[in-house]
Amino acid sequence: MSETLLQVENLAKRFEGIVATDHIMLNVAAGELHAIIGPNGAGKTTLIAQLGGQLTPDSGRIRFDGHDITALPMYRRSRLGLARSFQITSLFLDLSVLDNVALAVQAHAGHSFRFWRDARQEAELREPARAALERVGLNDRADLPASALSHGEHRQIELAMALVGSPRMLLLDEPMAGLGPEESARMVEMLRALKKELTILLVEHDMEAVFALADRITVLVYGRVIASGAPAEIRANAAVREAYLGEAEGEGAGHV
């Protein structure tokens, strides 16, 4: 693994006395799939919200590809190539599936102060969107309203939207949440294909998926990093087993 793409230094965030992020240090190398795990309330979503720019940290620094992005608004981070998907599916439900993805294409096609041409007729927006839908296997659903699709398909739209900007790094917040076993398996396959092309930071509860996919794993407990390393190291780490994995899940992970 080569250069560090995302570097988090001493990141801290508290909410009215509760420490959600406690001086986190984290390095994600270009090309790796780095998973963040931890029990409920460990601050995983708070961390990813700060990386994405939705929350501003109280102190510390975030560097992405050499830029200090700590204070950058969401849309600027996205333009630098840091794309994020949401834990709770966050789509434009009253627009069509294709519109959803085409908007993501448009976000990367310069400013949108274009007032006259029909955007739904512009090949440079529609074609990349169709291609992305094809990649996630949704091309036959393109013209339906997004609200008509299943939860699993919404996840696929999310992914298609993250992909169209050709991001360098993907922040994925629990992409398997709420998926059935079959849909989960499909998502794992999709992520496995994606990790060949880009760097991924994955926050996920599904241990099987994490150990199947991750190059490195960081474990958060109460907002603090208690361990970070290759899956094998994490599995063997006594502190992790004690604090988090528990016997049953630890064994489950052991089979992977």
Next chain:
Amino acid sequence: MSTTPRNILVVALLAALVLLPVYAGLTGDRFMLTLFTRIVILALAAVSLNLILGYGGMMSFGHAAYLGIGGYAVGMLAHEGIYTGFVQWPVALAASALFALVIGALSLRTRGVYFIMITLAFAQMAYYGIAGLARYGGDDGLTIYKRSQFFAPIDLSNKVQFYYLCLALLYGSIYLVWRLVNSRFGMVIQGSRSNDLRMRAIGFPTYRYRLVCFVIAGTLCGLSGALIANHTDFVSPAMMYWTRSGDLIIMVVLGGMGSVVGPVIGAVALLVLEEALPSVITFVLHPFMGEKAAGYGEFWQIVLGPLLLLVVLFARGGIDGLLAKLRAKAVP
């Protein structure tokens, strides 16, 4: 455009508005022309509100402020002896745009109820500000003795000409809004209505797009205000009171927020009901109460209120949405 019942009805409505002066001329019904000039002008205001409310999800409760600003720009300039429309109208548009820019810049930082309250507060401030201008009549308003002057053949005092001018501006605005909402800009506005957080996450600085949209809508409504001033030959603070903003919202919701012609349907429906309901009530009550029925006509709002409630509860897309369902039923 396909020939669904809805589209046929919409085209029929737009055509009927074009033919209305012919009908009024043949029957000699001058009141009809005056009423529909007012409807067309307010429809233009409703179309502009629909751009931010229906497409942008910006629930502005102060839209009538632009009617007042546009109207007073014409009235004040006329009062100072400047009658040319080439000055009056650009000033009306510019003043509305500037007002929209300032209140938009502040209020678009908020959401939901706060946005409603802030736009309402600014509009009321403008209302009291104008009501306090003693030189321009204060509370009593300002009579305009001469309509905006343009070059030779155009004469706004000619009722038919003025009606067609208003109608042309209305149809032009509908076309403008239609192009806008389907452009890239419009996709950003609609995406931001649907899920603003997500829009920002995928890389749109939505605030500035929403602000531009807000200014465009305010400017268009200012044009409507300039037309009202010419129509009534009179401006008063009442035209920008908050209940007028409410009327505009009702037109948009009643007609249907999801389409560019919805507000026109809403404006026609609301204002025609307003005119017709008193006589309808009198007519219905007459067999039971005799001459006393005439006194009950003034309670027309008791009928209008429940009607609006029914539309909001059962026809989410307004009247236009109901018409669209006609097709869905007719063609299984």
